[in-house]
Amino acid sequence: MKLLLQFPEGLKKNALEEAQKLEKEGHEVYLSSSPCYGACDLPMEEARILRIDKLIHFGHAKFIKKGLPFEVEYRDFHIKIEVDKLKSALPLLEGKKRIALITTIQHIPQLEEMKAFLEKEGKQVHVGKGFFAAVPGQVLGCDPLAATSAAKDADAILYVGDGKFHPTGIHTELPVYALNPYTGGCTQINAEIEKIQKRKKGMMIKALECRNFAILVSTKPGQCALNSAKDAKKKLENAGLNAQILISNEFNPVSIGNFAQFDCYINTACPRIDEDAELFERPIINAVNLDEFLHLYKQTHKN
Numbered sequence: 001m002k003l004l005l006q007f008p009e010g011l012k013k014n015a016l017e018e019a020q021k022l023e024k025e026g027h028e029v030y031l032s033s034s035p036c037y038g039a040c041d042l043p044m045e046e047a048r049i050l051r052i053d054k055l056i057h058f059g060h061a062k063f064i065k066k067g068l069p070f071e072v073e074y075r076d077f078h079i080k081i082e083v084d085k086l087k088s089a090l091p092l093l094e095g096k097k098r099i100a101l102i103t104t105i106q107h108i109p110q111l112e113e114m115k116a117f118l119e120k121e122g123k124q125v126h127v128g129k130g131f132f133a134a135v136p137g138q139v140l141g142c143d144p145l146a147a148t149s150a151a152k153d154a155d156a157i158l159y160v161g162d163g164k165f166h167p168t169g170i171h172t173e174l175p176v177y178a179l180n181p182y183t184g185g186c187t188q189i190n191a192e193i194e195k196i197q198k199r200k201k202g203m204m205i206k207a208l209e210c211r212n213f214a215i216l217v218s219t220k221p222g223q224c225a226l227n228s229a230k231d232a233k234k235k236l237e238n239a240g241l242n243a244q245i246l247i248s249n250e251f252n253p254v255s256i257g258n259f260a261q262f263d264c265y266i267n268t269a270c271p272r273i274d275e276d277a278e279l280f281e282r283p284i285i286n287a288v289n290l291d292e293f294l295h296l297y298k299q300t301h302k303n
Contacts, residue, residue, distance in 0.1 A: 161180075
Protein backbone atom coordinates (compact mmCIF):
# COMPACT_ATOMS: atom_id res chain seq x y z
CA MET A 1 0.00 0.00 0.00
CA LYS A 2 1.25 3.49 -0.85
CA LEU A 3 1.13 5.59 2.32
CA LEU A 4 1.64 9.29 3.06
CA LEU A 5 2.37 10.16 6.69
CA GLN A 6 1.60 13.58 8.15
CA PHE A 7 2.75 14.92 11.52
CA PRO A 8 2.11 18.24 13.32
CA GLU A 9 5.27 20.19 14.08
CA GLY A 10 5.72 18.82 17.61
CA LEU A 11 5.58 15.19 16.45
CA LYS A 12 7.79 15.33 13.35
CA LYS A 13 10.62 14.02 15.51
CA ASN A 14 8.78 10.67 15.51
CA ALA A 15 8.39 10.52 11.72
CA LEU A 16 11.44 8.39 10.82
CA GLU A 17 10.59 5.71 13.38
CA GLU A 18 6.98 5.46 12.19
CA ALA A 19 8.01 5.40 8.52
CA GLN A 20 10.56 2.63 9.04
CA LYS A 21 8.03 0.58 11.00
CA LEU A 22 5.54 0.74 8.12
CA GLU A 23 8.18 0.04 5.49
CA LYS A 24 9.11 -3.15 7.33
CA GLU A 25 5.47 -4.17 6.95
CA GLY A 26 5.90 -3.88 3.18
CA HIS A 27 4.33 -0.46 2.54
CA GLU A 28 5.67 2.26 0.25
CA VAL A 29 5.98 5.26 2.60
CA TYR A 30 6.31 9.01 2.05
CA LEU A 31 6.48 11.85 4.61
CA SER A 32 4.72 15.18 4.17
CA SER A 33 7.05 18.01 5.17
CA SER A 34 4.43 20.75 4.76
CA PRO A 35 3.40 22.72 7.86
CA CYS A 36 0.47 21.11 9.64
CA TYR A 37 -1.85 23.31 11.69
CA GLY A 38 -4.39 20.71 12.76
CA ALA A 39 -6.68 17.87 11.80
CA CYS A 40 -8.35 20.19 9.26
CA ASP A 41 -5.08 20.63 7.35
CA LEU A 42 -4.37 17.57 5.17
CA PRO A 43 -1.65 17.50 2.44
CA MET A 44 -4.00 17.21 -0.54
CA GLU A 45 -1.51 18.25 -3.22
CA GLU A 46 1.14 15.77 -2.10
CA ALA A 47 -1.51 13.03 -1.90
CA ARG A 48 -2.74 13.83 -5.41
CA ILE A 49 0.72 13.80 -6.98
CA LEU A 50 1.73 10.56 -5.24
CA ARG A 51 -1.64 8.90 -5.92
CA ILE A 52 -1.62 7.45 -2.44
CA ASP A 53 -3.86 4.71 -1.15
CA LYS A 54 -3.99 6.08 2.36
CA LEU A 55 -3.00 9.09 4.47
CA ILE A 56 -2.07 8.52 8.10
CA HIS A 57 -2.42 11.73 10.11
CA PHE A 58 -0.75 11.63 13.52
CA GLY A 59 -1.53 13.64 16.62
CA HIS A 60 -5.14 14.66 16.12
CA ALA A 61 -8.55 13.02 16.41
CA LYS A 62 -10.81 12.37 13.44
CA PHE A 63 -12.01 15.63 11.93
CA ILE A 64 -12.78 15.28 8.22
CA LYS A 65 -15.24 12.43 7.85
CA LYS A 66 -16.13 12.33 4.14
CA GLY A 67 -15.54 13.75 0.69
CA LEU A 68 -11.85 12.80 0.29
CA PRO A 69 -10.45 10.85 -2.69
CA PHE A 70 -8.35 8.58 -0.46
CA GLU A 71 -8.59 6.85 2.89
CA VAL A 72 -7.55 8.86 5.95
CA GLU A 73 -6.56 7.29 9.24
CA TYR A 74 -6.27 9.64 12.22
CA ARG A 75 -3.91 8.35 14.90
CA ASP A 76 -4.20 10.07 18.26
CA PHE A 77 -1.06 10.80 20.25
CA HIS A 78 -1.72 10.45 23.97
CA ILE A 79 0.40 11.84 26.77
CA LYS A 80 -0.07 10.46 30.27
CA ILE A 81 -0.15 13.06 33.04
CA GLU A 82 -0.16 13.01 36.82
CA VAL A 83 -3.78 13.71 37.65
CA ASP A 84 -2.73 14.79 41.16
CA LYS A 85 -1.43 17.97 39.50
CA LEU A 86 -5.07 19.11 39.50
CA LYS A 87 -4.58 19.90 43.19
CA SER A 88 -3.11 23.25 42.20
CA ALA A 89 -6.48 24.25 40.71
CA LEU A 90 -8.42 23.65 43.94
CA PRO A 91 -7.60 26.99 45.67
CA LEU A 92 -8.83 28.86 42.57
CA LEU A 93 -11.97 26.71 42.41
CA GLU A 94 -12.85 27.32 46.05
CA GLY A 95 -16.51 28.29 46.36
CA LYS A 96 -17.27 27.02 42.86
CA LYS A 97 -19.30 23.84 43.02
CA ARG A 98 -20.02 23.07 39.36
CA ILE A 99 -17.03 22.76 37.04
CA ALA A 100 -17.01 22.46 33.24
CA LEU A 101 -13.96 20.29 32.42
CA ILE A 102 -12.18 20.38 29.05
CA THR A 103 -8.86 19.14 27.68
CA THR A 104 -7.04 18.41 24.42
CA ILE A 105 -7.14 15.09 22.57
CA GLN A 106 -3.73 14.14 24.04
CA HIS A 107 -5.25 13.84 27.52
CA ILE A 108 -8.75 12.56 26.68
CA PRO A 109 -7.96 8.99 27.85
CA GLN A 110 -7.55 10.40 31.38
CA LEU A 111 -10.63 12.63 31.30
CA GLU A 112 -12.65 10.27 33.50
CA GLU A 113 -9.75 10.10 35.95
CA MET A 114 -9.63 13.91 36.11
CA LYS A 115 -13.39 14.02 36.58
CA ALA A 116 -13.22 11.50 39.43
CA PHE A 117 -10.44 13.50 41.12
CA LEU A 118 -12.53 16.67 41.12
CA GLU A 119 -15.64 14.81 42.28
CA LYS A 120 -13.73 13.46 45.27
CA GLU A 121 -13.07 17.10 46.14
CA GLY A 122 -16.83 17.72 46.22
CA LYS A 123 -17.19 19.18 42.72
CA GLN A 124 -19.95 18.49 40.23
CA VAL A 125 -18.16 18.01 36.93
CA HIS A 126 -19.82 18.78 33.59
CA VAL A 127 -18.42 17.52 30.27
CA GLY A 128 -19.76 18.75 26.92
CA LYS A 129 -19.09 18.03 23.25
CA GLY A 130 -18.23 20.51 20.53
CA PHE A 131 -19.54 20.47 16.97
CA PHE A 132 -16.22 19.39 15.42
CA ALA A 133 -14.84 17.50 18.41
CA ALA A 134 -14.41 13.75 18.07
CA VAL A 135 -15.26 12.99 21.69
CA PRO A 136 -16.87 14.73 24.71
CA GLY A 137 -14.52 16.94 26.70
CA GLN A 138 -12.22 17.65 23.76
CA VAL A 139 -11.66 21.32 23.00
CA LEU A 140 -10.37 22.58 19.64
CA GLY A 141 -8.95 26.01 18.90
CA CYS A 142 -11.70 26.52 16.30
CA ASP A 143 -14.45 24.88 18.34
CA PRO A 144 -14.85 25.96 21.98
CA LEU A 145 -18.34 24.44 22.20
CA ALA A 146 -17.11 21.62 24.43
CA ALA A 147 -16.59 24.33 27.04
CA THR A 148 -19.66 26.44 26.41
CA SER A 149 -22.07 23.49 26.20
CA ALA A 150 -20.76 22.12 29.51
CA ALA A 151 -20.72 25.60 31.05
CA LYS A 152 -24.49 26.11 30.82
CA ASP A 153 -24.88 24.75 34.34
CA ALA A 154 -21.37 25.48 35.64
CA ASP A 155 -19.74 28.04 37.93
CA ALA A 156 -16.32 27.89 36.25
CA ILE A 157 -14.42 26.30 33.37
CA LEU A 158 -11.22 24.31 33.93
CA TYR A 159 -8.95 23.60 30.97
CA VAL A 160 -6.24 20.97 31.40
CA GLY A 161 -3.48 21.22 28.82
CA ASP A 162 -0.23 22.81 27.75
CA GLY A 163 -0.44 26.37 26.43
CA LYS A 164 -3.41 28.73 26.22
CA PHE A 165 -4.30 28.65 22.53
CA HIS A 166 -7.32 26.39 23.04
CA PRO A 167 -8.98 28.03 26.07
CA THR A 168 -8.50 31.63 24.89
CA GLY A 169 -10.99 30.88 22.12
CA ILE A 170 -13.79 30.43 24.67
CA HIS A 171 -16.46 33.15 24.86
CA THR A 172 -17.99 33.14 28.32
CA GLU A 173 -18.83 35.26 31.34
CA LEU A 174 -17.62 32.49 33.65
CA PRO A 175 -14.13 32.38 35.17
CA VAL A 176 -11.81 30.27 33.02
CA TYR A 177 -8.77 28.53 34.52
CA ALA A 178 -5.89 26.95 32.60
CA LEU A 179 -3.99 24.15 34.34
CA ASN A 180 -0.65 23.05 32.87
CA PRO A 181 -0.48 19.31 33.70
CA TYR A 182 3.31 19.22 33.31
CA THR A 183 4.24 22.10 35.61
CA GLY A 184 1.15 22.03 37.80
CA GLY A 185 0.69 25.78 37.34
CA CYS A 186 -2.88 27.05 37.22
CA THR A 187 -3.99 30.57 36.33
CA GLN A 188 -7.18 32.44 35.50
CA ILE A 189 -7.09 33.60 31.87
CA ASN A 190 -10.19 35.78 31.51
CA ALA A 191 -8.04 38.89 31.10
CA GLU A 192 -6.33 37.30 28.09
CA ILE A 193 -9.67 36.24 26.61
CA GLU A 194 -11.03 39.77 27.09
CA LYS A 195 -7.93 41.25 25.44
CA ILE A 196 -8.52 39.11 22.35
CA GLN A 197 -12.20 40.10 22.23
CA LYS A 198 -11.36 43.81 22.54
CA ARG A 199 -8.87 43.48 19.70
CA LYS A 200 -11.58 41.90 17.52
CA LYS A 201 -14.01 44.72 18.31
CA GLY A 202 -11.30 47.24 17.50
CA MET A 203 -10.73 45.65 14.10
CA MET A 204 -14.44 45.83 13.33
CA ILE A 205 -14.49 49.55 14.15
CA LYS A 206 -11.38 50.12 12.03
CA ALA A 207 -13.01 48.25 9.13
CA LEU A 208 -15.87 50.78 9.06
CA GLU A 209 -13.60 53.07 7.04
CA CYS A 210 -12.72 50.36 4.50
CA ARG A 211 -14.14 50.07 0.99
CA ASN A 212 -12.26 47.18 -0.68
CA PHE A 213 -12.63 43.75 0.91
CA ALA A 214 -10.69 40.57 0.17
CA ILE A 215 -12.54 37.40 1.16
CA LEU A 216 -10.11 34.67 2.21
CA VAL A 217 -10.90 31.09 1.17
CA SER A 218 -8.63 28.23 2.21
CA THR A 219 -8.12 25.10 0.12
CA LYS A 220 -7.44 23.11 3.30
CA PRO A 221 -10.12 20.39 3.20
CA GLY A 222 -11.31 21.04 6.73
CA GLN A 223 -11.53 24.80 6.24
CA CYS A 224 -12.69 25.36 2.67
CA ALA A 225 -15.91 27.40 2.73
CA LEU A 226 -16.42 28.66 -0.81
CA ASN A 227 -20.19 29.00 -0.46
CA SER A 228 -19.73 31.17 2.62
CA ALA A 229 -17.29 33.32 0.65
CA LYS A 230 -19.75 33.76 -2.22
CA ASP A 231 -22.45 34.71 0.26
CA ALA A 232 -20.10 37.23 1.93
CA LYS A 233 -19.23 38.77 -1.45
CA LYS A 234 -22.90 39.26 -2.27
CA LYS A 235 -23.64 40.86 1.12
CA LEU A 236 -20.70 43.26 0.86
CA GLU A 237 -21.62 44.31 -2.68
CA ASN A 238 -25.25 44.81 -1.66
CA ALA A 239 -23.92 47.23 0.97
CA GLY A 240 -22.13 49.21 -1.77
CA LEU A 241 -18.67 47.83 -0.99
CA ASN A 242 -16.11 46.21 -3.29
CA ALA A 243 -15.27 42.54 -2.69
CA GLN A 244 -13.18 39.84 -4.35
CA ILE A 245 -12.35 36.28 -3.29
CA LEU A 246 -8.74 35.27 -2.65
CA ILE A 247 -8.03 31.54 -2.51
CA SER A 248 -4.90 29.85 -1.19
CA ASN A 249 -3.75 26.89 0.86
CA GLU A 250 -1.94 29.18 3.28
CA PHE A 251 -2.31 32.94 3.68
CA ASN A 252 1.07 34.60 3.88
CA PRO A 253 0.83 38.22 5.16
CA VAL A 254 3.46 39.46 2.71
CA SER A 255 2.00 37.69 -0.30
CA ILE A 256 -1.60 38.80 0.14
CA GLY A 257 -0.38 42.21 1.32
CA ASN A 258 0.87 42.77 -2.23
CA PHE A 259 -2.79 43.10 -3.20
CA ALA A 260 -2.42 46.64 -1.92
CA GLN A 261 -5.87 47.77 -3.01
CA PHE A 262 -7.61 45.68 -0.35
CA ASP A 263 -7.94 47.39 3.01
CA CYS A 264 -9.83 44.68 4.93
CA TYR A 265 -10.02 40.89 4.94
CA ILE A 266 -13.12 38.74 5.51
CA ASN A 267 -11.93 35.36 6.76
CA THR A 268 -13.79 32.14 5.93
CA ALA A 269 -10.85 29.89 6.87
CA CYS A 270 -9.56 29.09 10.38
CA PRO A 271 -11.36 31.50 12.74
CA ARG A 272 -8.17 32.08 14.71
CA ILE A 273 -6.47 33.84 11.77
CA ASP A 274 -7.98 37.12 12.98
CA GLU A 275 -5.68 36.98 16.00
CA ASP A 276 -2.75 37.61 13.63
CA ALA A 277 -4.20 40.84 12.26
CA GLU A 278 -1.06 42.78 13.26
CA LEU A 279 1.00 40.59 10.91
CA PHE A 280 -1.44 41.16 8.06
CA GLU A 281 -1.56 44.93 8.70
CA ARG A 282 -5.27 44.97 7.84
CA PRO A 283 -8.44 44.46 9.86
CA ILE A 284 -9.63 40.85 9.69
CA ILE A 285 -13.28 39.97 10.31
CA ASN A 286 -14.45 36.37 10.52
CA ALA A 287 -17.29 35.55 8.14
CA VAL A 288 -19.52 34.52 11.04
CA ASN A 289 -19.33 38.14 12.27
CA LEU A 290 -19.99 39.73 8.88
CA ASP A 291 -23.70 40.40 9.53
CA GLU A 292 -22.79 42.16 12.78
CA PHE A 293 -20.23 44.27 10.93
CA LEU A 294 -22.62 45.17 8.11
CA HIS A 295 -25.32 46.20 10.58
CA LEU A 296 -22.79 48.48 12.27
CA TYR A 297 -21.62 49.76 8.89
CA LYS A 298 -25.15 50.71 7.86
CA GLN A 299 -25.75 52.44 11.17
CA THR A 300 -22.61 54.57 10.83
CA HIS A 301 -23.06 55.37 7.12
CA LYS A 302 -26.72 56.40 7.09
CA ASN A 303 -25.89 59.72 5.55
